Amino acid sequence: MTVPNERLDQEQRRVDGVTGLIRERLDGLRDQLGSLREDIVDIRRNFWDDVTVNFEDAAESAETHASMKQQAEVLSERERSHRHAEEQLRTLLKLEHSPYFGRIDMTEDGQTKTESIYLGVGSLLDENGYDYLVYDWRAPVSSLYYDFGPGPVQYETPSGVVSGEMTLKRQYIIRGGRIVSMFDTGVTIGDELLQEVLGKQSDAQMRSIVATIQREQNRIIRNERARLLIVQGAAGSGKTSAALQRVAYLLYRYRGILTAEQIVLFSPNPMFNSYVATVLPELGEQNMQQTTYQQYLEHRLGRTFSLEDPYTQMEYTLSAAGEDGYGTRISSITYKSGLPFLNVIDRYAAMLGHSGLLFKPVKFKGRTLIAASAISEYFYMLDRSVSIGNRMRLTAEWMLKRLTSLSKEEREQQWVQDQIELLDPETYAHAFEELKRKNRFSGESFDDFDAEKDFLAAMVVQEQFKKLRKRVKRLTFLNVPSIYKRLFGDRSLLSEYEAGSELRLPDDWREICALTVEKLERGEILYEDATPYLYLKEKLEGFQTNTSVKHLFIDEAQDYSPFQYHYLKRIFPNCKMTVLGDLNQSIFAHAVAGDGFEPLSALYGEEETEKIVLTKSYRSTRPIVAFTSRMIEGGDRIEPFNRDGAEPTITAVENDERRMLAIGGRIESLQQAGYASIAVICKTAEESARTFEALQPKAPHLRLIEKETVTFEKGLAVIPSYLAKGVEFDAVVIADASRHAYGKESERKLFYTACTRAMHELHLFYTDRLTHFVEA
């Protein structure tokens, strides 16, 4: 509902008043910052002039220290004030052009006065420093704006629930200090504003949605109870947006307790990181830590193996059907992603607690110092009720002691004498100083030949043994790669498993074993093996948990396997998890075969888990949502946001050459229509490369997005379907929607994911027959 003009004038006067005050504050702050900066520079420059330095006796030294401390405190106080003023400046700069976006009028129960509450991206107090002219959108009272329409309302504060009556809910679009438009709305935050926001062209970066957060999204953003919050949301329903605003909310709510470094977001690919990178800074917060699961695996695996990445796995599953061993590979992926395999590893680890661990000897200059059998003997002599990880630590301690006594014996070896003779004068002098420092020698030179010899020998050996000690501390004497390989290579183990009643092994387990062993022997590890390998490693070495991370966000959660979730839970024991996904976009073979989010719900138990379902889709126009939701089961439950647009088009062409010509023509017309981001989505990387080559001569600005691409840019791009996850484009061209490209049932969700990337226009091209995923 649009608001009458006189009210508009009145509101504009308030905006003027507020922006006037903001500008005054900005001027004041700039002055304050200037003088603080001068102070700081001055103190730093003259630090020593203002400190009386005297170390003559204890009393003078103490005074010197006190004076230095005082000076340092003055400096750090000034620096703190400077940081604080800078923060305020940033908030005010954000508010200057658009001080607020919403207003609610509310009368608290038992009160007669109605209060007007204005919401913005930061808070602003009046001159007295008492009343809020603008409330931060994350303040407790602001939740009213997102949760209710006019009528009875309530919100939670740290000191209890406050209830009352809302008499007005108004939205503003303010640009450059002028109210551009203004509406009064009901429960949902008005269609008008959303229409305006969603109708715009896409950006190279995701935008913040604070002005138009929807009620169900607000439940995600402000959820504080759940240990595990699962969000199942349709394509374009705002899962990623809600996740990012939730980070901002948590940083505000737990200011001083929670920092951005304690929040980790697992994103689908490196390009996605760049896509979302500006949202938090736009809201005045620092970015959380961002990583991909692959980067995390690489970090944990170090250089032990060459690790296959999920995209290589994906390319294989999409394009190698019919090749020898394809079925085995798919079965390997499916099985190793599930909890039955986790049970196998648990069982294996338990067995290893009794026997069968493989150790590597500690060798030095070709000689064995500690034999593998000795390590094994010591390990298995330890009390079996102690965990394997702790026994491993005890074994390492024993080995370090052994090395200490072995190092004494080593001093007699000829190589030590040889090396002493080759010592350069500098090292020699250094050794002498060292000896003197330790008070073991008081003369001006080495005149005791034996003392000199002993000391130098000890020094030489110690230096060489340093590396050995380091390796022992890192438990490299435990041969995890061979232990993992044995799980697949040892026939006797297999029969023990099969005898184990509750363990399920797939029918083609032997083939899976052969495939796995072959890879491991080549120093390679398949993507589906990486997490089980690390899980086993951590079980044997003791889990290296990360206790500093307090919140874990997992976007595109459907792409993670149950095994991976269990692993993450073990690695991050102290954190809450928010996982956001869409089962209809499960594109990985392991996920396709999974049972939805069921295994995930069991991770922390029902008590600590909450699930929120988002069914409204905001990204695409109504015709696009209507078109794409027909492709998937339960698609009728997806509600499009009411935004009109052109119907998707389907174009049949005679052959591939014509297809490229037709796509080229379409791109041209989309560019002429003014669309800034256009994606030609192909099924695989290989098809993308071919398409790129065919189109590029006529479209010189065309980019090819590959798995290594790290920045998301506006413009025209060819992109493989699975890399388009999580991002969006003004217009999408599906390069080949033929049945031979998307024919298998397992590719349905991939096709759906590709089509749902479109905001305003969607165009499909095919030769021969159209994929049956599109209803004629």
Ligand SMILES: Nc1ncnc2c1ncn2[C@@H]1O[C@H](COP(=O)(O)OP(=O)(O)OP(=O)(O)O)[C@@H](O)[C@H]1O
């Ligand atoms: N409340 C909202 N107000 C304004 N825009 C919104 C809102 N919710 C979502 N959007 C917009 O809808 C689009 C899709 O949002 P987002 O990418 O967060 O969805 P998603 O659920 O993560 O999608 P997908 O699973 O398909 O990747 C974005 O352009 C986002 O800005």
